[in-house]
Amino acid sequence: MQLNELLHGFGHQVLHGDTSTVISAPPTLDAHRVTPGAVYFAVPGHQEGGPEGVARAVELGAAAVLVEGRDTCAPADGVCVVRVPDTRVAASAVASRYYGEPGRSMDVVAVTGTNGKTSVSYMVESVLRIAGGARVGVIGTSGSRIGDVRVPMPRSVLTTPESPDLQYLLGHMRDRDTARVVLEATSMALLTHRVDDAHIDLGVFTNLTQDHLDDHGSMENYAGAKLRLFQGLCRRAVANIDDPMGAVIQRLMPGATTTYALDTEADYRARDITMDAVGSRFTVHHRGRSYPAEIPVPGRFSVANALATLATCHLLGHDLELLVGALRHMPPVPGRFERHVTAGGTSVIVDYAHSPDSLEKILTAIRSFATARVITVFGCGGDRDTTKRAAMGEIAGRLSDLCVLTSDNPRGEAPEAILDQIAPGVAATGTPFERIADRRRAIASALAAAGPDDIVLVAGKGSEPHQIVGDELIPFSDMAVVRELAPRAPAVSAAMSALGG
Incomplete structure (x- = not known):
């Protein structure tokens, strides 16, 4: 395909060369992943390239380079250099065209919100498979897959891939007869145009609570980034009307928004909610029927996620009664209220909760069925919103009997400095706590302190397979560590069988 076809209708200025140049290799923002015949987007500030990566991209055989603003590059034989108003916007459009606009060939569902994106994505995929045997692709925190088959991709910490990678994934799924794709759309992905040309059929909004203020600066900016999904990027919306943002989405997409709620009248409403250690029971009300x-997961937040799932799958054309039945048989979502019982009877729950709201919700759910002590192991991510650290300490202290403060993903910060900011919140509650920056040792300490009926919550990383220390991705799995260390914990009596294994 020629570059001028990829840029058709998109404002641009040719600085060097000819746009009849043939693009024969995948587009990329990463200078080190350029292959001969590719188009390289010199996105300012991009860690893997940017304007500084142009020379490397040309050296590796880029056929075209797109720059923005005053950026330019030295002319090279056979390389077309084009200036565009915004390289990220151009990357999304060009990548979509390069892969044949794959989103148009499938039902694409994008889930956004502070909490629940991964859970809703997994639940939608599971329910569609159980209720109708559908072939579903998933793109998100835990990587990308079609059913149980993973799609190989370069290692990344991004929940929502950069637009060239996202379009590649959509094309890969289309070419394997995938009828539906559900993806997690983060606020930064929406802000940086990664999903602009995904041709999203359904946008799902779960909730908005404090998080990512390091990226957005204010809750207003954070909300604005989330709302981009509902300002022309999707054709229909499913929105949590218990959250004030739900009403905003209704105003943005009048007549195209389906609502769900636990506490407010909505298109899909849950009532009569009860729960215990093994799950939640409730009644779904929709159009006069109940x-x-x-679901095999405790917690009001899980019921809300189930409603979002039912509304989404029903709008995709599936029978609601079959969908409700499928909920009972969902497999557990990796790293979301994932449970393990030690040989000594201690119940361990691994969960991704890493914001004040999500930590409070899961601890509240655990408290509703706990019969003994609750021990919480948690930390806060480095180089991220520092204002939530003391708040999370206070929540953990208030709802736990013992806290073990540890590293999450410290990134470029000193782990002890992060713990210094969490500790005052716990201390204010009077709950005893330990500080053990080494996450493995922290989990071991919690397991050693736990008795047979105690519950240990390991929060913050969920199913993440690595820990980010500095610029390194170090292999680390909370659940794998729990399973390895649990046999070494002091043996105690009777297992808490109610939580299952």
Whole structure:
């Protein structure tokens, strides 16, 4: 395909060369991943390239380079250099065209919100498979897959891939007869145009609570980034009307928004909610009919996620009664209320909760069925919103009997400095706590302190397979560490069988 076809209708200025140049290799923002015949986007500030990566891209055989603003590059034989108003916007459009606009060939569902993106994505995929045997692609925190088959991709910490990678994934899924794709759309992905040309059919909004203020500066900016999904990027919306943002989405997409709620009248409403250690039961109300439902996960937040799932799958054309039945048989979501019982009877829950709201919700759910002590192991991510650290300490202290403060993903910060900011919040509650920056040692300490009926919550990383220390991705799995260390913990009596294994 020629570059001028990829840029058709998109404002640009040719600085060097000819746009009849043939683009024969995948587009990329990463200078080190350029292959001969590719188009390279010199996105300012991009860690893997930017204007500083142009020379490397040309050296590796780039056929074209797109720059913005005053950026330019030295002319090279056979390389077309084009200036565009915004390289990120151009990358999304060009990548979509290069892969044949794959989103148009499938039902694409994008889930956004502070909490629940991964859970809703997994639940939608699971329910569609159980209820109708659908072939579903998933793109998100835990990587990309079609059913149980993973799509190989370069290692990354991004929940929502950069637009060239996202379009590659959509094309890969289309070419394997995938009818539906559900993806997690983060606020930064929406702000940086990664999903602009994904041709999203359904945008799902879960909730908005404090997080990512390091990226956005204010809750207003954070909300604005989330709302981009509902300002022309999707055709229909599913929105949590218990959250004030739900009403905003309704105003943005009048007549195209389906609502769900636990506490407010909505298109899909859950009532009569009860829960115990093994799950939640509730009644779904929709258009004058009621459906008894249950899910194998405790917590009101899980019921809200189930409603979002039912609304989404019903709008995709599936029978609601079959969908409600499928909820009962969902497999557990990796790293979301994932449970393990030690040989000595201690119940361990691994969860991704890493914001004040999500930590409070999961601890509240655990408290509702705990019969003994709750021990919480958690930390806060480095180089991220520092204002939530003391707040999370206070929540953990208030709802736990013992806290073990540890490293999450410290990134470029000193782990002890992060703990210094969490500790005052815990101390204010009077709950005893330990500081053990080494996450493995922290989990071991919690397991050693736990008795047979105690519950240990390991929060913050969920199913992440690595820990980010400095610029390194170090292999680390909370659940794998729990399973390895649990047999070494002091043996105690009777297992808490109610939580399952």
